[in-house]
Amino acid sequence: MSKYILRTNKLSKKYRNDFAIENINITVKKGEIYGLIGQNGAGKSTMLRLVTGLAFPTGGSIDLFGNDNPNMITEVQKRMGAIIENPAFFSNMSAYENLEVHRLQKGIPGKDCIKNTIELVGLKDTEKKKVKNFSLGMKQRLGLGIALISDPEFLILDEPTNGLDPMGIVELRELIKKLNRERGLTVLISSHICNNRCFNKFL
Numbered sequence: 001m002s003k004y005i006l007r008t009n010k011l012s013k014k015y016r017n018d019f020a021i022e023n024i025n026i027t028v029k030k031g032e033i034y035g036l037i038g039q040n041g042a043g044k045s046t047m048l049r050l051v052t053g054l055a056f057p058t059g060g061s062i063d064l065f066g067n068d069n070p071n072m073i074t075e076v077q078k079r080m081g082a083i084i085e086n087p088a089f090f091s092n093m094s095a096y097e098n099l100e101v102h103r104l105q106k107g108i109p110g111k112d113c114i115k116n117t118i119e120l121v122g123l124k125d126t127e128k129k130k131v132k133n134f135s136l137g138m139k140q141r142l143g144l145g146i147a148l149i150s151d152p153e154f155l156i157l158d159e160p161t162n163g164l165d166p167m168g169i170v171e172l173r174e175l176i177k178k179l180n181r182e183r184g185l186t187v188l189i190s191s192h193i194c195n196n197r198c199f200n201k202f203l
């Protein structure tokens, strides 16, 4: 069985005449938390959009779960969960109802996964509160819940700490570490925090 989840080979994306990313090779091993660090505009979101199939490369290849056939992206997507940019929510619904919509969309049988996900991301006490009344930290947790509801093997997070206060960052960091430790979840996470000390602290 493959020991890595993701491998890119000379991955490039060009918009008109400019490369957003050029010849990027990364390998994310099974069970690791991989940090993608770069300043604003470095190409982090582009990279994650390519990996999740939201955009197509202009050069190079992406190997996910040992499969580099681009036509298989729908199959491998089922094994991934992602938060890219700001996830969309139904603001007049509760966390439970939002998760129910995603459960139905993904065809996940039984409602146990909703309760479990709500507990996992720490939204148990929100009960019937509507998402429009959520704090940013709660919205991040719900986004994470949506990404996790299908029990993925690979979680991709694009700048998940943006806008969070220091406490929210610590809570999110602990949750990601817990998911990695207890579920063996492999995580690819981006950040524009270029100070190595800060980023090491994050992980």
Ligand SMILES: Nc1ncnc2c1ncn2[C@@H]1O[C@H](COP(=O)(O)OP(=O)(O)OP(=O)(O)O)[C@@H](O)[C@H]1O
Pocket (backbone or CB within 6 Å): 015, 019, 020, 038, 039, 040, 041, 042, 043, 044, 045, 046, 047, 192
């Ligand atoms: N749809 C697009 N059309 C044209 N150019 C784009 C598009 N998406 C991204 N770019 C360009 O590609 C480069 C990389 O952008 P990207 O959003 O991937 O960087 P980033 O590292 O995620 O930045 P940030 O930290 O600000 O989110 C930028 O120069 C950006 O302007």
